[in-house]
Amino acid sequence: MTDRELDAAGITDPALRAAYTRCRTLNARHGRTYFLATRLLPAARRPAVHALYGFARRADDIVDDLGATATPGERADALDALHQRLLAGLRGARTGEPVVTALADTAARYAIDPGLFSDFMTSMRSDLTVTDYATYAELRRYMHGSAAVIGLQMLPVLGTVVPRATAEPYAADLGVAFQLTNFLRDVGEDLDRGRVYLPADLLAAHGVDRDLLGWSRTTGHRDPRITAALTDAEALTRRVYTAAAPGVELLDPVSRPCVRTAFVLYGEILDAIAADGYAVLHRRAVVSDRRRAAVALRGFTGALFARGRARFRTAPSPSPAPMPSASASTGSGRGAA
Incomplete structure (x- = not known):
């Protein structure tokens, strides 16, 4: 993390700076689209987003990348240990876990509901035993903790121009839309891990089951x-994007370019999947670096404009000229008006 971001956020403690830097590294390495969009936020808000991402990534790594020989029980123990360190960190204890240190500081700075982190850990734990979902309703219950709460955690950092509760449903839907996009893109990779995140009833409507996949x-x-089932899953995902879209205008104007950029880039992953003939079982669909750069440039222009307007709105007004005293005026009090 750049010193400028940490300085802008008022993060001065060396250990805390190191913890946030670790989270930024995780975001830059693993969350290409997420990280690119984060760069469009004001510098002071970026460390908090990196902290939220870093903790989520740490939990995800325990579930999927702890090691090929790790048993479900060992992964569950590691998740429980991470959760206990999180709870201790939220109470102000030093845990020695960088992602927890940064997350606890972010939660305190932005008054993020601690229950959102517990809901997230519940969904992560379910990944150790649940390998498919019979219906979209079941999948949505899982995604409350794995995706919707991410949007809700982000909301205090992004800021709103309406009461936060008004914006929350849209933030939750956007988190779900992003995750549904990832599910569709990663069907093949998830299948290798023994999981199918597309609802079984959606697949069955087209004659598809796990064996065929x-x-x-x-x-x-x-x-x-x-192909027909994946096309249906894409349509479902786009409906969630449509539900989430009005929420962008409810955000603090300086945060909108970041979220719009993420909205567009994740949506273009769906475009890439369709353009590639829904071949997600065989290769990962990607948005080209050139296209990503073009979208980011448009977002950067919008971010500069929004920050300029924000500075203009908050600039102090010129002090009015002092009214002349009665003894200094050259006429009556009315003549000085």
Whole structure:
């Protein structure tokens, strides 16, 4: 993390600065779209976003990347240990875990509801035992903790121009839309981990089940039934984006370019999936670096404009000229008007 961001956020303690820097590194390494959009926020708000991402990434790594030989029980123990360190950190204890240190500081600075972090950990723990979802309603219950709460955690950092409760449903929907996009993009990789995040009833409506997905993944062969199911999943995801879209205008103007950029870039992942013929079981769809740069440049221009307007609104007004005293005036009091 740049010293400018830490200085702008008023983070001076060396250990705390190191913790936030670790979170920024995780965001830059693993969250390319998320990190790019974060760069459009005012410098003072970026460390908090990195902290939120860094903690979520740490939990996700325990679930998926703790090591090929780690058992579900070992992963559960590691998640429980992380959760206990989080609870201690939120109470003000020193935990020695950089992502917890930064997250606890962010939660205190922005008065983020601690229950949101517990809900997140509950969903992470379910990934150790739940491998598919019968219906979209079941998947949404899981995504409350894995995605919706991320939007709700972000909301105090982004700021709103309306009461926060008014913006919360839109923030939650946007978190869900982003995760549904990732689910669709990563169908093949998730299947390798033994998970299917597309609702079973959506797949079954097109004659698709786990066995057919596995056959396609293993053989590299395509099947029109799978393409139809993935097309349906894309349409469902786009409906969630539509529900979330009005929330952008409810945010603090200086935060809108960041969220708009993320909104566009994640949406273009869906475009890339469709353009690639829904081949997500065989390769990952990507948005080109050139396109990402073009969207980011537009967002950067919007961010500069929003920050300029914010500075103009908060600039102190010129002090009025002092009214002349009665003894200094050259006429009556009315003549000085």
